[in-house]
Amino acid sequence: MDRPAEPVTTPITVFLLDDHEIVRRGLVDLLESHDGFRVVGEAGTAAEALRRIPTLAPQVALLDARLPDGSGIDVCRDVQVTSPGTRCLILTSYDDDDALFAAVMAGASGYLLKQIRGTSLTEAVAHVAAGHSLIDPALVERLLERIRRPQGDGPANGTGTHAPGRGGPARPGSRTDTLTDREQEILTLIAEGLTNRQIGERLHLAEKTVKNYVSGLLAKLGFARRTQAAVYGAQHGAEPAERGERP
Amino acid sequence: MVERRSSSPSPSGSHPVGSVVGSVGSAEDRLRGLLAANRSVVSELALPAVLRRIVEAARTVAGARYAALGVIGVDGRLEQFIHSGMDPDVVERIGHLPTGRGVLGAVIEEPEPIRLHAISDDPRSVGFPAGHPPMHGFLGVPVRSRGEVFGNLYFADRLDGSDFTSDDEDLVVALAASAGVAIENARLYEESRRRQEWLRASAEISRDLLRPGLGDDVLVRIADAVLRLADADVVTLDFPEHGAVVPAGTDGPLAYAVRLVVEVARGLGANDLVGTSYRSGPSLAGTAMRERRAVLAETPGPADPTLASVAEDGSGGPAMACPLVGEAGVRGAVVVARRAGSRPFTPADVEMAEQLATHAALALELADGRADEERVAVLEDRHRIARDLHDHVIQRIFATALTLQAASERAADTAVRGTLGRAVEDLDETIRTIRASIFELQEPPSSPDARAVLLEVVSAATAGVGVEPTLRLEGPVATVIDPVLLHDVTAVLREALTNVVKHARCTAVNVRVAVTAEEVTVEVTDDGPATRGHDGGPSGSTGSTGSTGSTDRADRADRADRPLERRHRGLANLTSRARHRGGDCTLTTDERETVLTWTALLSP
Structure with a gap:
């Protein structure tokens, strides 16, 4: 890089x-x-x-x-x-x-x-x-791998742990935060060190659109949980990590 | 009292029914008597009083010495026997009431009036029990209510000693018709009264449901209400073991195999019932849960402990079970039972129990909702604390450390430099600890994240031994350690920590897991003394089951004392794990501490 x-x-x-x-x-x-x-x-x-x-x-x-x-x-x-x-x-x-x-x-x-x-x-x-x-590029490779691993323990964490009450509804431990093809593509370009403008040129997208994708990726990959999400949670009185929504 | 007036003549006109007893009277008098009897019978609303009045009035109308009303039970026998005209002492001497055999049974079998000159002459007669006064003339007529035979009116011995006449029979049949209506009214009245009571109970429970903090008390109250309203002897709330839910539409062996546990019990033997577990398969509760509807049993098997508690000689009483249907499936069942030999549950009883079961299911759902809310509140609180630690505490410590570091670099005096350096070190360590706390506060306990897994393994392996472990993670641990490697690392940590806890008399254990892009290092350091065992091994020995790059390790290993050797045996396993990944495992020890170092190369 x-x-x-x-x-x-x-x-x-x-x-x-x-x-x-x-x-x-x-x-x-x-x-x-x-x-x-x-x-x-x-x-x-x-x-x-x-x-x-x-x-x-x-x-x-x-x-x-x-x-x-x-x-x-x-x-x-x-x-x-x-x-x-x-x-x-x-x-x-x-x-x-x-x-x-x-x-x-x-x-x-x-x-x-x-x-x-x-x-x-x-x-x-x-x-x-x-x-x-x-x-270290090797670490970037591992990071991407971790994010792409389907059931892997990437930064995204959508598992809602639900203590089993007396016959309480058991939520399946599903991961809904899988990336779309377009998001995967953008993530790869980000990891290659391309700027939003370069990614936009490469994929024929407006720079602003790329920006939105980046925000979406951040939220989806749970980075939000530890950073913006803290603010989001305070403003919305909800637990954002469980939602995977963009702040 | 009635007997004493038995010989008084019957005055005409409107007079109490009882006063005609003792004479048969004129036809007109008898009709008047019948009218009075009708009035008397229909003026009462409570069923037991109605039945009593029917018997008294019937005796008067028939001009009989003895009269009785036998109520027919489900088994076709007499469930109740209300009698009049017999001396209480005599009743006591006989001991038991008739059950509906012999001539009494004949009217049950064929619900038509029977008139006899002498009971004993009839081929169906089975004779009288000892102490029973002699009876001769007999008249029996059925009493119908709501189209069914409710019971029979029996008469014996006309007051004037003659046989019962067809007039008598007509009068009694007419009275029986009014009696049927009165009984129906009484039953309707009773049902409406119960319905009212049940509505009141429902309203009370609804109020309870909306009041937070009542917890399982609501379930107990519901069980109590069912017990009272269904006139039951025992009521339990049974749930699948381990909080399982039988999902909608589940059938077959899976639902059949679920075990149920009695969690709430009220009534007979309630204390013994709580906690009893049983197979849901053959049970009434299990059937209700699988079929998602109320199930009735008149003589249930022994599968439900609730029913066993009211059984006598192995045969149970009437019972029903209603499923507790929640949003996600059937959560459990209410089991209601009466003592063996009791009257069965009516459709109204079932309806009532079903409604209260709905309340119970709702109570559970609400409790779940509250628990969820509380969990969310706790999570929010933890996030807030983590946020505060991050936003305020770490930033200030870091800023202070930066300033100190700057001062240290400017300081000319090496002693001052050293002091400042140590202060910076301490602050760094504090930041690291806080960072770990933030992670713990934000990560759910069962997260698959490698960091969370390591935390869990370390605290689990040292739980309850009075050693407070510290875990330091260096580098992007979660990124580098994939699930396969994580399996190895946790195995290493468990083995190493178990050894420390078992063999080293230490007070502190520090675990360090460091990753780079090439390798992972696990280091477990304890402050256990180097001299171990009774034979007092030498201090300062280095043990390793590996031999790479070591010329004197075998030599040193020979000098190692026994406990260390024991640790070595566990080490062999760790070493092979390390070797498999192109790494190594070493154990070094001196007076102050023992350090186990395990390394592995990352797969390219």
Whole structure:
């Protein structure tokens, strides 16, 4: 997934998108304590980031996966079109599985868990700025396989567990979240690192249509459960994971 | 009292019926007497009182010393025998009431009036029991109600000692017709009264249903209502074992084999019945559930424990069972029984039991709905907690750790660096723990997700041994570990943890499952002492059943003490699993801890 390496200018310019100001401050603290990095802009919402990133054209954008007005995934996919020179890293406090899924869906160069040790944040940013990807293609292959596995334990989880009461109705453990052919096709192109525009050209679809497909895929594959769904659940007072509907 | 007035002359005009007893009187007097008797009979509504009045009035009208009304039961015998004119002492001396044999039976067999000069002369007579006063003249007429023979009026010994006349017979037949109407009225009245009572009970139960938190009490109340309204001796609510549901249209051996359990019982032997399980196949409840309709049995077999409890000498009483039909299928049955020898259930009884069974089924559905709601509430709550942990707690800790990390990198003093570094480490560990909690909070317990499975295996293997395990997952575990590999990994974890729990006197177990794109590593670390067993093995030994890349392992293994060897035997199995996947399994131990490391390559 590596893109042609561009000359790495120092310091590396970074844009931060996280709705927690305290996190942004911490990130600024850490990055600016190194000579090689300069935070050129910050945003707390997806809308603000989408407005500012194209003008600032940072080398790297650190995008929180979950935002009050959207997801870092959507922002990342938009940024690839509006600011092709910007490499994105998805920042998330969920675990590796969800983070990997988010990064692949976003077409990001990698993901960073919100923890300090492990992958060094500065190294990761520098690596990505140099045009490399942090995502092992073998893992992407496994991820796709896992999603496509018919009865597999992909991120989608539509199994409603129903404790057997006295003769209570036993719901069959059915998985209704299987992907359509078109969704499969788009998922493959996403995994190849194509932008929404490229996918649209390839499949003769409007970019907006591709965008809708991506949102649908995210919801269907249960990424919603851990990210937007939390917001969705709060707004709708329902358990979205059981529905598999788009927020 | 009546007897004492038996010789008084009969005054004419309107007078109490009883006062004509003792004389036969003129035709006009007798007609008047009949009219009075009719009035008397139809003025009462409760069936027992009606029957009593019929007997008294009939005795007066017939001018007989003895009169009785025999009510015919289902078996064609006399179910009740209401008599008048016999001294209570004499009744007690005889001991039992007639059951409908001999001449009394003749009227049952052929419902036509019978008039005899002397009972004993009749070939059908079977004689009188000891202590029975002599009876000579006899008159018997059937009483019909709703087109069926309800019973017979019997008379013995005309007051003036002569034989019963055809006039007597005509009068008594006329009275029997009114008696039939009175009986019908009484029955209708009783039925409407019961219906009213049943409606009241239904309304009460409906109210109960809508009141949350009553739980199984509703079922108990329903059972009580059925017991009372059906005039039953025992009522139970039976359900399939393990909460199975007999789906609509299920028949054949599957539904037949289901076992039923008595969950609610009221009435005779209720305490012993609760919890009894039986085969649904041959039972009344099973039949009702399979056929989805109320089933009646007059002499049921012993299959239903409910029925066995009211049986006498192996023969049961009347019984019925109604299915509890829910949305997803038949959920159970209400079984209602009367003591052996009781009158059978009427269609009204069945209708009532069916309606209350509907209530019971509804109660169960509502309880399910409430349970679902509660589950959803719990899930929502868990999601909210997870969200809060994610949105607030982790972000703050992470931000603090970032700041500390930045400070550490700026710090010139190595000691300060070290301290800050350790603080960052601690915060990282905290984030990891919280992340695991978030996962647990959001993942349903029986999820097929590899992460959830590993969590479950680790906590199950160490349950109840006072060791709190920690599980650390590194890398996209759920993505990399496919079901086949997961099978191996869980087997390894179980084996390793069982060994730790059995052989190591440890207080902490840390499990680490790490994946990369190439391999998976399982590491089980316990703080059990390295010196094990009584013979005190040497510390610092490294054991491995594998030999690859190791020159001195065999040597060290020789020095290993016995408990460690025992662990090794379990290890052989783990090693072969690892080898099969191009990996290895090693066990290292020192004073502080014992570490089992199992690796496997991912299939390309």
